[in-house]
Amino acid sequence: xxxxxxxxxxxxxxxxxxxxxxxxxxxxxxxxxxxxxxxxxxxxxxxxxxxxxxxxxxxxxxxxxxxxxxxxxxxxxxxxxxxxxxxxxxxxxxxxxxxxxxxxxxxxxxxxxxxxxxxxxxxxxxxxxxxxxxxxxxxxxxxxxxxxxxxxxxxxxxxxxxxxxxxxxxxxxxxxxxxxxxxxxxxxxxxxxxxxxxxxxxxxxxxxxxxxxxxxxxxxxxxxxxxxxxxxxxxxxxxxxxxxxxxxxxxxxxxxxxxxxxxxxxxxxxxxxxxxxxxxxxxxxxxxxxxxxxxxxxxxxxxxxxxxxxxxxxxxxxxxxxxxxxxxxxxxxxxxxxxxxxxxxx
Numbered sequence: 487x488x489x490x491x492x493x494x495x496x497x498x499x500x501x502x503x504x505x506x507x508x509x510x511x512x513x514x515x516x517x518x519x520x521x522x523x524x525x526x527x528x529x530x531x532x533x534x535x536x537x538x539x540x541x542x543x544x545x546x547x548x549x550x551x552x553x554x555x556x557x558x559x560x561x562x563x564x565x566x567x568x569x570x571x572x573x574x575x576x577x578x579x580x581x582x583x584x585x586x587x588x589x590x591x592x593x594x595x596x597x598x599x600x601x602x603x604x605x606x607x608x609x610x611x612x613x614x615x616x617x618x619x620x621x622x623x624x625x626x627x628x629x630x631x632x633x634x635x636x637x638x639x640x641x642x643x644x645x646x647x648x649x650x651x652x653x654x655x656x657x658x659x660x661x662x663x664x665x666x667x668x669x670x671x672x673x674x675x676x677x678x679x680x681x682x683x684x685x686x687x688x689x690x691x692x693x694x695x696x697x698x699x700x701x702x703x704x705x706x707x708x709x710x711x712x713x714x715x716x717x718x719x720x721x722x723x724x725x726x727x728x729x730x731x732x733x734x735x736x737x738x739x740x741x742x743x744x745x746x747x748x749x750x751x752x753x754x755x756x757x758x759x760x761x762x763x764x765x766x767x768x769x770x771x772x773x774x775x776x777x778x779x780x781x782x783x784x785x786x787x788x789x790x791x792x793x794x795x796x797x798x799x800x801x802x803x804x805x806x807x808x809x810x811x812x813x814x815x816x817x818x819x820x821x822x823x824x825x826x827x828x829x830x831x832x
Contacts, residue, residue: 487529488808490789493687493712495660497569497612501783501808503532503716505794510550511540512743512796518554519561521801526567528805532790534690534716536573536617537602538584548584552605560607570606571613571716573664573690574598576620590620590640595648599657614658615690616645618665625665627749629699629832642670643677650683662716664690668703675711686713688789693717695726695763695778696750696831698824705787714789717782721793721804722750722831726778728764750831759827766823770816779807781820 488501504525509518522533539551552572559565574595577588585594602611618625622634652658663674663686671689678685689708693700693715700715708715721727729736730751750756767777782791791808795801812820 489531490714492613492660492789493714494685495613495687497660497687499532499569499790500530501790502528502530502805503534503571503790503792504530505718505792506533506535506551506555507539507541508794508796509540509554510547511542515554515557517796517798519558520798521795522555522558522568524798524801525805526564530805531567532569532571534571534718534792536575536615537598537605538573538575538617549601549605552602556605556607565608569612570608571615571662572602572606572611573615573617574602575617578618590616590645590648592644592648592651595645595652599652603657610656610659612659613662613688614649614652614660615662615664615688616649616666619667619670620645623667623670624832625667627832629829631667642673643681646674646677646683647681653684660684660687662686662688662690666691668707671704671707671711671713675713688716689713690716690718690792692719693782693785693788694720694722695781695820695824696722696756696759696827697829699829699832700787705785708787715785715787716790716792717785717788718792719750720779720782720791721775722760722778723747725750725756725760726763727775728760728767731761731764753830755827755830759823759830762823762827763820766816766819770813772810772816773803775803776807776810777812777816779804780810780812781817783808783810784812784817 489498492499535551535555538548540547575584576590585597621637621639624631649661661684666689674686691700764774767774793804795804
């Protein structure tokens with residue numbers, strides 16, 4: 487397994503990060519334990535979760551993913567083997583809010599971190615991330631920005647100051663952001679420098695063959711400011727595995743069970759692009775899933791690729807992608823397809 491320093495932190499994270507958002511919904515605690523055991527055996531030392539997991543969020547299961555991880559750490563006694571990242575939610579969760587008067591203010595952030603620490607059964611979170619912005623902006627599939635002239639969201643400085651207190655208290659080691667725009671990243675960086683507050687060490691945004699929008703501004707910031715990407719949905723909710731081609735809907739698959747996840751299969755261009763990438767992988771005698779993951783792994787601005795799976799066999803194949811090096815010819819063909827299908831799924 488390859489390891490890389492996460493931004494300016496002292497965290498050495500594995501190239502593959504274990505995603506957990508299915509634990510407690512599609513996966514049982516036993517499944518999760520098996521997945522963590524296997525990931526650790528392959529050199530994975532980085533695990534990503536969130537207070538709102540599992541997804542889709544429900545009041546009856548909220549926080550269950552963190553509780554499962556906490557039970558694992560308690561049973562195995564191996565906290566020192568894992569770098570644990572989790573997230574604080576902002577307003578806009580579908581269903582019941584996690585807290586009254588949701589916001590990214592001091593009260594909500596401090597309540598959220600106490601809840602996560604309790605469920606995880608740990609004293610310190612290695613990487614604490616803002617799950618998505620409180621302000622109106624383009625994330626979760628919204629491509630065009632629509633400005634809100636009546637924006638009353640919590641100022642980023644207030645959010646950053648609250649996170650800074652958690653670092654001072656020793657409850658959080660480093661902070662990061664997620665689902666942010668280039669403007670948001672630079673705002674966090676400028677405010678940290680101006681007010682002598684902790685600098686973000688990472689950004690977690692969607693990135694895959696169907697959604698390379700991060701490259702339009704985000705990648706340059708990542709490299710020049712040393713704020714690497716932790717890409718999520720590298721397989722586009724499984725679309726890039728090819729398992730949904732020809733209108734197939736495998737039993738138990740995520741987009742079969744949850745029709746709300748239509749981000750990567752809702753337009754003709756999305757379906758055409760997906761099929762083109764699947765066909766390209768097969769032309770080069772590769773697994774479509776492993777090609778898609780290896781492409782993400784190869785990006786210079788990526789620190790750790792967040793992969794998840796509902797089955798152990800799938801997890802094994804996904805983790806093995808870190809050993810695959812794509813040829814120059816294949817990378818060229820991928821770029822040609824990306825020009826033909828520009829941002830089919832933002």
